[in-house]
Amino acid sequence: QVQLVESGGGLVQAGGSLRLSCAASGRTFSTYNMGWFRQAPGTEREFVAAISRDDISAYYADSAKGRFTVSRDNAKNTAYLQMNSLKPEDTAVYYCAVDRDSAFLKSSPHEYDYWGQGTQVTVSS
Numbered sequence: 001q002v003q004l005v006e007s008g009g010g011l012v013q014a015g016g017s018l019r020l021s022c023a024a025s026g027r028t029f030s031t032y033n034m035g036w037f038r039q040a041p042g043t044e045r046e047f048v049a050a051i052s053r054d055d056i057s058a059y060y061a062d063s064a065k066g067r068f069t070v071s072r073d074n075a076k077n078t079a080y081l082q083m084n085s086l087k088p089e090d091t092a093v094y095y096c097a098v099d100r101d102s103a104f105l106k107s108s109p110h111e112y113d114y115w116g117q118g119t120q121v122t123v124s125s
Contacts (some may be wrong), residue, residue: 009119022096
């Protein structure tokens with residue numbers, strides 16, 4: 001069992017930045033690929049970014065490329081999502097998730113096994 005806790009969300013103006021954190025419990029954090037997803041009201045959960053367990057590979061949704069950066073610190077059991085140049089359409093609840101299989105980076109939420117409770121990001125125009 002892995003428990004995940006997101007933090008760092010908030011209200012920011014368009015063009016601003018936020019850094020989300022995802023703190024994980026347990027000693028197996030470094031063996032799992034991590035993903036970030038978001039969900040706006042009335043929409044399905046959407047892939048944002050994923051990072052490999054060894055912090056070498058990353059994979060981004062087109063909407064995140066060039067603006068968001070995913071990273072992790074295995075010594076701290078924490079993953080991060082740095083979000084720059086935020087737009088109103090980035091407004092959503094952001095979730096981090098663990099993929100126990102970790103054979104390759106995945107974008108489907110159905111492939112992830114453990115989820116945090118989410119953190120709200122609101123971007124005003």
